Amino acid sequence: MTDTLTLYKVSAIFLPVFLDFIVEKWYNSCICFNEGDSLNVKLLAYTPEPEKTVATAAKLCYSSSGISDLRDGLTDEKTASFIDMLVSIGHESVMEHVSFTFGIEGISRACSHQLVRHRIASYSQKSQRYVNENGFEFITPPEIEALPEAKAEFDKLMEEITAGYDRIADILTESHKAKLAAAGEDEKSAASKARKLANEDARFVLPNACETKIVVTMNVRSLFNFFRHRCCNRAQWEIRAVANEMLRQCLEVAPNIFAHAGPSCVAEGKCPEGKMTCGRFNEVREHFAKLKNS
Numbered sequence: 001m002t003d004t005l006t007l008y009k010v011s012a013i014f015l016p017v018f019l020d021f022i023v024e025k026w027y028n029s030c031i032c033f034n035e036g037d038s039l040n041v042k043l044l045a046y047t048p049e050p051e052k053t054v055a056t057a058a059k060l061c062y063s064s065s066g067i068s069d070l071r072d073g074l075t076d077e078k079t080a081s082f083i084d085m086l087v088s089i090g091h092e093s094v095m096e097h098v099s100f101t102f103g104i105e106g107i108s109r110a111c112s113h114q115l116v117r118h119r120i121a122s123y124s125q126k127s128q129r130y131v132n133e134n135g136f137e138f139i140t141p142p143e144i145e146a147l148p149e150a151k152a153e154f155d156k157l158m159e160e161i162t163a164g165y166d167r168i169a170d171i172l173t174e175s176h177k178a179k180l181a182a183a184g185e186d187e188k189s190a191a192s193k194a195r196k197l198a199n200e201d202a203r204f205v206l207p208n209a210c211e212t213k214i215v216v217t218m219n220v221r222s223l224f225n226f227f228r229h230r231c232c233n234r235a236q237w238e239i240r241a242v243a244n245e246m247l248r249q250c251l252e253v254a255p256n257i258f259a260h261a262g263p264s265c266v267a268e269g270k271c272p273e274g275k276m277t278c279g280r281f282n283e284v285r286e287h288f289a290k291l292k293n294s
């Protein structure tokens, strides 16, 4: 009898924890793909005192204070509740005064192409003209990684492309070198210019899987829009992993500003995806609530 009672008590304590763990694991593995092997997202810089900056700009709109006394009385508590009010009424223009700069590496060109569709941002990306892509790194999607037959085919193609890229780059380099030498260029500078010119065309054979590095700067308003689109389960797994990690790092620095950020079902309380919805509002909301409380 005592044993059964103890078993009930232990189950009552551990079962919810265990179920929580399973749900979180499932979220990450089935629909979130939070961790790419090579993905590295690093917050490089951000506007100093982001929350005070937003609150200061907003205070100017609503008070008769002059610039020099604008920050008077803006305690941490007042700043937090002010920001909460601004977010709840959708006063997003004041969020544009704060920017975040991220360095991102270990993503595919397929992913970076989606990232740069977000026009309200600034980008600097590793060049395939100035940087040789011989022996290029590539990203293998987890679904392909998990299927030996698909993985073998994928790896074989990457090897062939690598070899093809090198052959084409070599042929083009020799051709450009000869033309530059004929035009009077000295040998050393002809060789260096020729390789860059060769890269320009050889890169046409490189795959979407090719690894890239990019620095992106977005203001908070643009980040809200980015997170609404890209933290969503409808977004592609790789850019979703990038967006989720960016949001996690933003939360560390400005928890009040990003308290409601996330996919539309979290940020706006409704899903705009219609029939294409993932239908998993509760799990998604729980996941982001946990992220914000961690």
Ligand SMILES: Cc1cc2nc3c(=O)[nH]c(=O)nc-3n(C[C@H](O)[C@H](O)[C@H](O)COP(=O)(O)OP(=O)(O)OC[C@H]3O[C@@H](n4cnc5c(N)ncnc54)[C@H](O)[C@@H]3O)c2cc1C
Pocket: 117, 118, 119, 120, 121, 222, 225, 229, 230, 234, 235, 236
């Ligand atoms: C799940 C998913 C599927 C997608 N599928 C496709 C697809 O099949 N094909 C495709 O081409 N794209 C696709 N996209 C990309 C998508 O259409 C957007 O281009 C991308 O998400 C950038 O969003 P944005 O324009 O809101 O961002 P930004 O370019 O950063 O713009 C932010 C906001 O500024 C305003 N804005 C910016 N530029 C203008 C402008 N010129 N005129 C008026 N207002 C402007 C808009 O309000 C816009 O929302 C997809 C995105 C997602 C998340």
